[in-house]
Amino acid sequence: MKTGKLIITLACLVAVGASLGACREDEQGRVLLYDKGVYLGKPDTPVSKQARRALLIRIQRQNELTGPQGGGGPGSGTPPDVRPPASTPLDALRERARRQSGN
Amino acid sequence: MARMKFLCDAERCIECNACTVACKNEHEVPWGITRRRVVTINDGRPGERSISVACMHCSDAPCIAVCPVDCIYQTEDGVVLHSKDLCIGCGYCFYACPFGAPQYPQAGNYGSRGKMDKCTFCNGGPEEDHSDAEFQKYGRNRLAEGKLPLCAEMCSTKALLAGDGEKVSDIYRERVVARGFGSGAWGWGTAYQIKGGRI
Numbered sequence: 120m121k122t123g124k125l126i127i128t129l130a131c132l133v134a135v136g137a138s139l140g141a142c143r144e145d146e147q148g149r150v151l152l153y154d155k156g157v158y159l160g161k162p163d164t165p166v167s168k169q170a171r172r173a174l175l176i177r178i179q180r181q182n183e184l185t186g187p188q189g190g191g192g193p194g195s196g197t198p199p200d201v202r203p204p205a206s207t208p209l210d211a212l213r214e215r216a217r218r219q220s221g222n
Numbered sequence: 223m224a225r226m227k228f229l230c231d232a233e234r235c236i237e238c239n240a241c242t243v244a245c246k247n248e249h250e251v252p253w254g255i256t257r258r259r260v261v262t263i264n265d266g267r268p269g270e271r272s273i274s275v276a277c278m279h280c281s282d283a284p285c286i287a288v289c290p291v292d293c294i295y296q297t298e299d300g301v302v303l304h305s306k307d308l309c310i311g312c313g314y315c316f317y318a319c320p321f322g323a324p325q326y327p328q329a330g331n332y333g334s335r336g337k338m339d340k341c342t343f344c345n346g347g348p349e350e351d352h353s354d355a356e357f358q359k360y361g362r363n364r365l366a367e368g369k370l371p372l373c374a375e376m377c378s379t380k381a382l383l384a385g386d387g388e389k390v391s392d393i394y395r396e397r398v399v400a401r402g403f404g405s406g407a408w409g410w411g412t413a414y415q416i417k418g419g420r421i
Contacts, residue, residue, distance in 0.1 A: 150291070150308060158295035160305030161348035165298055166365055173368025178385030181374070182393045 225300025234381035241373035249361025277323035278413035
């Protein structure tokens, strides 16, 4: 009887030990121990100097008139370019419009 | 560069929602999540004003302070980003945010919220720049390409400004002087006022 209880106790201890031993960060693949107020995730890649220069130009030109590029992109300062109607592929557009109707 | 900030000029916003659509499209934001939305007050009445709202990337971000797993961080440009690998979807950041920026996909079982999603100032996340993992989790990284957030670049009336806080405030100041009035840079004080000695 005593031997049986001892075996059960030992088995329980082994099971608990094995389950707790599996609680390692490298096995879990995630952060388990947190340092209060400290970000422990993957480090961020800073913006490169080249991209930073481009950003500064874009920011300064944000208030200018929109150029042919459209949106808030660096404008040329000239009025928006309007495509002449002759260059519009009207036939292709009509074909697309016809297909759109499903007829 | 000082730090990245958003500014919405309420006198110019025409509630076209192009910023919302641009954001959804650029980052392939899933159904149920809107990182940026347009809020209108006094709709249809005199004094109607609209503003485009998203994460303001606060100087002293309350979301960072309340996150129990510290998954939110600030880049050296002042952009507030988070790691979806660490997020447990507790929702604390949502309650702390004065702008209602954090969103949850509500895809989990038993009412769990899923990983938090919010505006990244088009700066992706902690994954490798321009990687598939970064795009899948956080969307496109335009800042690394030297481009500003698409919502601001798309804005047809240039109501939404983004970029270096000093330059953005210079632009707004010029506008206020030129038109002789201004309704205040909405959210600017809440997001960027001095707290604990930080700007």
